[in-house]
Amino acid sequence: MATSVTSLPADEATTAPPQPQAPSRLRRSAPMLTFLGRRLLSSAIVLLGATFIVYMLLAYALDPLEDLYASSAPNKEQLIEARIRDLNLDTPPAVRWVLWLGGVARCGIGQCDLGNSWVTNENVIDMLGTAIPSTVQLIAASTFLAIGLGIVVGIASALRQYTGFDYTVTFMSFVLYSLPSFWVAVLLKLWGAIGFNDFLRDPTLSTPAVVGLAVLGGLIWQALVAGDIRRRLSVFGIATLATGAAIWGMSATGWLLDPNxxxxxxxxxxxxxxxxxxxxxxxxxxxxxxxxxxxxxxxxxxxxxxxxxxxxxxxxxxxxxxxxxxxxxxxxxxxxxxxxxxxxxxxxxxxxxxxxxxxxxxxxxxDVWKLYSNSSRIAGRPIATIGSQTPGLAGNDYWVTTLDTFTHLVLPTIALILISFASYTRYSRASLLEVMNQDYIRTARAKGLPERVVTVRHAFRNALIPLATVVPLDIAALFGGAIITERIFAWSGMGTLFLTSLGARDADPVMGYFLVVGTMLVLANIVVDFIYAALDPRIRVNA
Incomplete structure (x- = not known):
């Protein structure tokens, strides 16, 4: 049987068919850049409108002349005219907003002008430069600790669903979430500072107290480890003995007076x-x-x-x-x-x-705890209740300064953690329970994968997706400060700046505060989209 072959022209025979080309890196990044540009533009428009609304509200709600109207000074009228001229109050508020916005726009060339405080005659940029680091120092540790502890405890609670540990965590979460922040702060000052400082005069515990704390430690550990009754009893016994021995040793040796x-x-x-x-x-x-x-x-x-x-x-x-x-x-x-x-x-x-x-x-x-606690400024009461540092503390040693900062941070940090921890625990627990009932989790278990791999590699990542909406916004809210906590612990941060300026009818610092917080929240919303895309492969960030 003969086979016929059809010959091709030379130029067609030697020419290979065109191969599909892989998209270039620039072509792949173009949709993302377009998406980012659109989000930034829309966010800028939202922020612009928000600043206008807030500026107009402040202009009509705050009256910088209120104190002069009640004044009995003989030159009252001259003082009023001078303040109107200095604050440009004879100009319509909308025009003043445009002038203020022009100062904000100059941030693009490194010449920001957010106005001045007419009360203290201080530049708003300098006021924010002092308040922002103080607020970040106060709230950053509490926020990240609350996120970490909340996720860990929430996941442990979900994996121990309908156990005593789960019921205890659920109960404590609702209790902590319901507590007023000012009440928590006051109790911490009473027991965490005054009570603990008094205890440090003679840091010894009675035998019933040691036994009670040891049993409590054993109950907590057996709840965390879980398992059958035999395993629980073994963990309870070992943990109780270990906890009791540690507490007794600390009490007998006075470890709290010179810890290491x-x-x-x-x-x-x-x-x-x-x-x-x-x-x-x-x-x-x-x-x-x-x-x-x-x-x-x-x-x-x-x-x-x-x-x-x-x-x-x-x-x-x-x-x-x-x-x-x-x-x-x-x-x-x-x-x-x-x-x-x-x-x-x-x-x-x-x-x-x-x-x-x-x-x-x-x-x-x-190592510097004893030196710090026995200094004349501390006088044996190291846990502070107000401020961010001890005034007049002798020396500039790095370790003493670090310890002083820690002792001032510990109470407000605990107050903020107790409140935020409850919400993160509930979010992570509910999210993981939903994920653990999905088909792909049952498939992973059917393949014989260890439970650790199923939980950590398959369930945990997807359980973080709902938290991706909450966490970036909470981190952005760091720059807004904790108004109530800062007020109770006399911490000079963004919250104090806002309250002080609002009470003094000082609009420019309030607008500076709102601009910082609003900008961070707008950027956080954009970050959320990218976190979604990183956690969930079904989501793509494009135009």
Whole structure:
């Protein structure tokens, strides 16, 4: 059987069919850039309209001449005319808003002009430059701790659904969420500061108190570990004995008067952290990750004494540099252990390195506790109730200053955590319960995957999607300050700036406050979209 072949012209025969070209990086990023531009433009328009509304409300609600109208000064009329001229009150509010907006627009060329306070004659930019760092210092720690603790406890509650632990967490969440913030702050000042400072005069506990705290610790640990009745009783017994021994030792040795971790404490806490981090990130069956984490602990403990030399001349930048070096060292150790998945070992080792470095740092701060507490300005009452620092504290030692900042932060931070923690716990619990009932979770279990892998790798990421709406907005609200908490603890932040300016009928600082908070919230809404796209592969950010 003959086969016929049809020949092609030379130019067609040698020409390959066109191949589809992969889209260039510029072409792939064009939709995202278009989306980002549209969101920024729409957000700018929203912010512009919001500033106009707020400016008009302040112009008609606040009367800077109110104090002069009630004045009995003989030159009352001249004073009124002078203030009208200085504040440009004879100009329509809409025109004044345009003039104020012109000063804001000059921020684009580095010449911001948000006006001046007519009460203190201080530039609004300088007022914000003082208030914003103070507010971020106060609220940043509480916000991130509340987010972390809320998610962890909420997930643990969801995994222990309908148990005693779940009911307890649910009850405490509703109680904390219902408490007024001013009441919580006052109770903390009464018990957390005054009561604890009185206790430090003779920090010893009676035998019934030690037993009661030990039993409470055992109940908490057995609820966290869960399992059958035999396992619960074993955990309860071990935890009760360990807690009781630790509390008795602290009481008998007066540890609270001169606390420290020492190298032994760093070693014990480091090993415990290595096992815990490995169990969560890689699983204890991953021996390479576990050995990398334990090696990181060994390196950190070996550097305990050598680090005391740079700590003698410590500064904020030195601590940041050492933290970066700890992360890099942990990743290097994880990489050297290798294995089929070096990324897991590197991540586990890096997290462990950060924790070990934190323990060493905390131990160094503890070393100055006795010196700080016995100073003339502190007089044995280290937990502060007002302000952000102790006035007239002698010396500028980095560690004393750090400890002083911590003692002033501890009460307002706890007050803010207790309130925010409740909402994050409820969000994360409800979200994880919904995810755990999805078909792909049942499929993962049917394939025989360990429960840790199902929870951490499959369920946890999708459970974070609803929180992606709340968390960025809460972080943006950091710059708005905690008005009630700042007022009770006499903290000079953004909340205090807002209240003081509003009470003094000072519009420009109030507008500066609103501009900062509004801008951060608008940007947070844009960030939410990108977080959605990162967490959920079904969502694409495009035009």
């Amino acid at each position: 971790l020492t190298i032994v404490g760093v070693l014990v806490l480091g090993v415990a952290s290595a096992y815990a981090v490995t169990a969560l990130t890689a699983g204890l069956r991953n021996k390479r990750a576990l050995y990398a984490a334990l090696t990181t602990v060994a390196v950190g403990v070996a550097l305990y004494y050598p680090l005391q030399w740079p700590f003698a001349v410590a500064s904020a930048w030195l601590i940041i540099g050492l933290a970066a070096a700890a992360v890099a060292s942990g990743m290097l150790i994880g990489w050297l252990f290798g294995g089929p998945d070096r990324g897991v070992s590197m991540r586990t080792s890096a997290i462990t390195a950060v924790l070990v470095g934190a323990f060493i740092y905390i131990d160094r701060v503890m």
